[in-house]
Structures are given as structure tokens and as C-alpha cells.
Amino acid sequence: MSLHGSDRRDTSSAGGNGMVAASLRLRLNPNKEHKPDGYEDLQLDFSPNIFSSLERYLPPSMLNVPRDDKAKFMREILLKYLPLGERSRSQKHREYRQKIIENYQPLHRELYSVDPATFFVPSFLRAINDNTEQSFRSIMSEPSPGIFIFDIFQTNFCELLLSEIENFEKWVTETKFRIMRPNTMNKYGAVLDDFGLETMLDKLMEGFIRPLSRVLFAEVGGATLDSHHGFVVEYGKDRDVDLGFHVDDSEVTLNVCLGKQFSGGELFFRGIRCEKHVNTGTHSEEIFDYSHVPGRAVLHRGRHRHGARATTSGNRVNLLLWCRREMKRYQKDFSSWCGECSREKKERQRSTIAATKLELFRREGESTA
Ligand SMILES: O=C(O)CCC(=O)C(=O)O
Ligand SMILES: [Fe+2]
Structure with missing residues (x-):
């Protein structure tokens, strides 16, 4: 499964949306002092790291509840941010993995x-x-x-x-x-x-x-x-x-x-x-x-x-x-790594410099004429 797209990145406001009670809103800013649990050993639809990162945004009253309850709460929030088709795909994939892990030695x-x-x-x-x-x-x-x-x-x-x-x-x-x-x-x-x-x-x-x-x-x-x-x-x-x-x-x-x-x-x-x-x-x-x-x-x-x-x-x-990086920031300027964007950027800079030089020469010419 994947959680791509800028629309699903901003989990900080997710709690205000839909079924989760208002008292259980996610915090706007993470609690940097809180040390999150590890989620590696659980079978979850999202990367364990996402759960650990999101845990810092949990409402204060939830920080010390059992780990399974935190995982359930966060999973519901994350699932709501997936389009319907992807949500059922993610559920099916979880079942598929579960079946393999239960049977393969x-x-x-x-x-x-x-x-x-x-x-x-x-x-x-x-x-x-x-x-x-x-x-x-x-x-x-x-x-x-x-x-x-x-x-x-x-x-x-x-x-x-x-x-x-x-x-x-x-x-x-x-x-x-x-x-x-x-x-x-x-x-x-x-x-x-x-x-x-x-x-x-x-x-x-x-x-x-x-x-x-x-x-x-x-x-x-x-x-x-x-x-x-x-x-x-x-x-x-x-x-x-x-x-x-x-x-x-x-x-x-x-x-x-x-x-x-x-x-x-x-x-x-x-x-x-x-x-x-x-x-x-x-x-x-x-x-x-x-x-x-x-x-x-x-x-x-x-x-x-x-x-x-x-x-x-x-x-x-x-x-x-x-x-x-599932938690991607929406990036618009690719010129630091795309070969073509950086060539275009250099070309724009070159032509701006050339135009400026030309303008300076023109003005100099006018003032000495
Ligand atoms: O066969 C390879 O070594 C390349 C495989 C690859 O690029 C990929 O699976 O994305
Ligand atoms: Fe590849």
C-alpha cells in the first residue's frame, strides 16, 4: 500500500474529520518529549515507522493507553485518508500477508x-x-x-x-x-x-x-x-x-x-x-x-x-x-536533482544575465553617445 499525495500528508488535522470524537483530535504540533512505542512486531497496513511518528501527535490522554489501542486509533485515521479503492486494497493485502505468514514455515x-x-x-x-x-x-x-x-x-x-x-x-x-x-x-x-x-x-x-x-x-x-x-x-x-x-x-x-x-x-x-x-x-x-x-x-x-x-x-x-518517504512534503522545485530541471534553470539564469549585460551595454552606449 502507499500513502502518496499531498492531500494525505497532513495528519495533524486528521482527528477533526469525521468519526473520531472531538476530544480525541490529533494535536497540531507533535509532542517532542514523548518517546513513541515501536510497532514492528504488529501486522499493520502501514509502515511501523508511520505509527511511531504519528504517536507524537496523539491527544495527551491517549499517550499512555495500551499500544494496541493506540495502533487501532491511528490505523482508523490513516485509513480515512486513503481513497475507498485503496482502503479495501490495503485491507485485502493485509489478509493476504496474514495467510502467508500463518502457513509458511x-x-x-x-x-x-x-x-x-x-x-x-x-x-x-x-x-x-x-x-x-x-x-x-x-x-x-x-x-x-x-x-x-x-x-x-x-x-x-x-x-x-x-x-x-x-x-x-x-x-x-x-x-x-x-x-x-x-x-x-x-x-x-x-x-x-x-x-x-x-x-x-x-x-x-x-x-x-x-x-x-x-x-x-x-x-x-x-x-x-x-x-x-x-x-x-x-x-x-x-x-x-x-x-x-x-x-x-x-x-x-x-x-x-x-x-x-x-x-x-x-x-x-x-x-x-x-x-x-x-x-x-x-x-x-x-x-x-x-x-x-x-x-x-x-x-x-x-x-x-x-x-x-x-x-x-x-x-x-x-x-x-x-x-x-511516505510523509513527503509537496515538492515543486526539482532543479536540485532532475537533470533537465537543472539545465532549464541554468539556461534561464544564463539568459537573464545575458539580457542584463545587453541592457547595461545599451545604457552605457546611450550615455556616452
Ligand atoms: O534487475 C535489476 O538489477 C534491476 C531491477 C530494478 O531496477 C527494479 O526492480 O526496479
Ligand atoms: Fe528499478
């Missing part, structure tokens, strides 16, 4: 909560612990502006995750369970959030990707990423072949190759664009192609246009974490 339970020492390579962990731009840049390359490449996962972690995914798919085939694919562009692959890995991926985003995005992608809200869509894509014989040119429904995307053996499957990047300019041409300096390496991450803005070439032999499985 995980194979490697150790994958379901983050264990930094066994998940990540030491260089990545050191950089995250240092938490400085310099430490981040020391472990990554930026072969093209806004595209960062670095080693992230240990081989053993990649293998365990691949084996868990295979086990899930085996269960899907055996039980003939109809699963939802990660998005409209894939016929294969699986949504990791749907079979129990949501909390682990949330921790991965919060503790390990958000610190990087805060520094590397500040202008698209990298510091305040608050939800994610986590899935795997699978290519090869009997799987998807390639992936067309697109932008992701994310502010920041983490793409990590898990394996296995394959050839082809290169990513091609073609510049960052806002919605208005998404189909404009590419400039030569925006062209960048990348060959995947197992365990290695590519981190880029969701609006960085890209696609994946055909995997010509073997199997390729990649983990994708689309990191989002």
Missing part, C-alpha cells in the same frame, strides 16, 4: 532479524559505525554522479537468502498459492515483505541505508526515509529475461546482486528526471552501464532512469529495497 530463522556481524562485510560495518561522509566514501565508488557502488553482504548471507527464497517458492508451488509479484514489470520474483522479512528490511533501511542516504541523497529526503518495498527479481531461463527502462517508485533504491552464476544482466542508467521530464532525451554524460557482482550494492535515486539488459545465461537474483 521459514527455513533460516536467523535471516528474520538483522545480525550485522553475519550479514555485512566488515568494511561496510566499519563505515556505518564511523557514520561520516568520509567513511562512507572510503568504501564506495561513484562511477557516475549519483550512483554509488560498494560491497555490502557476506557470501554466506547471500546464499542463505537465496535458499530461503527457493524454499518460499517451493512452498508456493506445492500449495498452489497465488502470490503477488513485486511489480507490474516482473512475471517472476517475490515480495520479501509478504513472507515475514518486513521487520528485518525495515531495520536494514533504518540502521544501514538511511545513514548513507542522509548524506548522499539529502535533497530527496534521504534523512527521513520511513518505509520500504523489499523484493527480489529473478532472471534466466524460465524466469524474466530483462527489465525495461523505468524509474522506481522510491526516493532511494538499494539493489544488491545475491548471485548466482550468470552472464549479461547489466544495468543501464540514463540520468535523473522528475515526472515532467521523465521522457526527455539523454545527454552523453548521463550514460552509465554497470555489471552486477554478487554481494555488491548499487545505491541510486529512485528517479534515476534505468533498466536491466537480458541475462543471457545462468540465473541472476537481485534484492531490491525501494526506500520511500
Whole structure:
């Protein structure tokens, strides 16, 4: 589910609307002293972070009621802000997930909560612990502006995750369970959030990707990423072949190759664009192609246009974490990150300067004539 759009962002006035009693209005300003509960372990239709953020807006009388009651109250408010169609979609999705989680037996339970020492390579962990731009840049390359490449996962972690995914798919085939694919562009692959890995991926985003995005992608809200869509894509014989040119429904995307053996499957990047300019041409300096390496991450803005070439032999499985900001501010000026908006802005500035210069020359000419 998603909570996009400026109309649904301003939760501060939500309590004044409809069924919730007037005495239970949300506060206009958050209570910054209040330490919110965690909601990761509950099956909810919205990201646990949204509940923790919204909790600071609860009326004072509700702050200390049981967590389930707070979650119920906030869920009702959030649901009212979804259009009807989306509301029932969100309800159905919750039931769908519930059904999987009740019936699927995980194979490697150790994958379901983050264990930094066994998940990540030491260089990545050191950089995250240092938490400085310099430490981040020391472990990554930026072969093209806004595209960062670095080693992230240990081989053993990649293998365990691949084996868990295979086990899930085996269960899907055996039980003939109809699963939802990660998005409209894939016929294969699986949504990791749907079979129990949501909390682990949330921790991965919060503790390990958000610190990087805060520094590397500040202008698209990298510091305040608050939800994610986590899935795997699978290519090869009997799987998807390639992936067309697109932008992701994310502010920041983490793409990590898990394996296995394959050839082809290169990513091609073609510049960052806002919605208005998404189909404009590419400039030569925006062209960048990348060959995947197992365990290695590519981190880029969701609006960085890209696609994946055909995997010509073997199997390729990649983990994708689309990191989002549900609580987005409505943004109008994209010139800090859209290649075309910034070119247009520079062009406007250049012509204003040229016109001013011309006018000055003209006046000078008149006064000396
Ligand atoms: O196949 C890949 O590595 C890219 C996948 C991708 O861009 C996506 O799923 O959004
Ligand atoms: Fe993508």
C-alpha cells in the first residue's frame, strides 16, 4: 500500500474529520518529549515507522493507553485518508500477508532479524559505525554522479537468502498459492515483505541505508526515509529475461546482486528526471552501464532512469529495497536533482544575465553617445 499525495500528508488535522470524537483530535504540533512505542512486531497496513511518528501527535490522554489501542486509533485515521479503492486494497493485502505468514514455515530463522556481524562485510560495518561522509566514501565508488557502488553482504548471507527464497517458492508451488509479484514489470520474483522479512528490511533501511542516504541523497529526503518495498527479481531461463527502462517508485533504491552464476544482466542508467521530464532525451554524460557482482550494492535515486539488459545465461537474483518517504512534503522545485530541471534553470539564469549585460551595454552606449 502507499500513502502518496499531498492531500494525505497532513495528519495533524486528521482527528477533526469525521468519526473520531472531538476530544480525541490529533494535536497540531507533535509532542517532542514523548518517546513513541515501536510497532514492528504488529501486522499493520502501514509502515511501523508511520505509527511511531504519528504517536507524537496523539491527544495527551491517549499517550499512555495500551499500544494496541493506540495502533487501532491511528490505523482508523490513516485509513480515512486513503481513497475507498485503496482502503479495501490495503485491507485485502493485509489478509493476504496474514495467510502467508500463518502457513509458511521459514527455513533460516536467523535471516528474520538483522545480525550485522553475519550479514555485512566488515568494511561496510566499519563505515556505518564511523557514520561520516568520509567513511562512507572510503568504501564506495561513484562511477557516475549519483550512483554509488560498494560491497555490502557476506557470501554466506547471500546464499542463505537465496535458499530461503527457493524454499518460499517451493512452498508456493506445492500449495498452489497465488502470490503477488513485486511489480507490474516482473512475471517472476517475490515480495520479501509478504513472507515475514518486513521487520528485518525495515531495520536494514533504518540502521544501514538511511545513514548513507542522509548524506548522499539529502535533497530527496534521504534523512527521513520511513518505509520500504523489499523484493527480489529473478532472471534466466524460465524466469524474466530483462527489465525495461523505468524509474522506481522510491526516493532511494538499494539493489544488491545475491548471485548466482550468470552472464549479461547489466544495468543501464540514463540520468535523473522528475515526472515532467521523465521522457526527455539523454545527454552523453548521463550514460552509465554497470555489471552486477554478487554481494555488491548499487545505491541510486529512485528517479534515476534505468533498466536491466537480458541475462543471457545462468540465473541472476537481485534484492531490491525501494526506500520511500511516505510523509513527503509537496515538492515543486526539482532543479536540485532532475537533470533537465537543472539545465532549464541554468539556461534561464544564463539568459537573464545575458539580457542584463545587453541592457547595461545599451545604457552605457546611450550615455556616452
Ligand atoms: O534487475 C535489476 O538489477 C534491476 C531491477 C530494478 O531496477 C527494479 O526492480 O526496479
Ligand atoms: Fe528499478
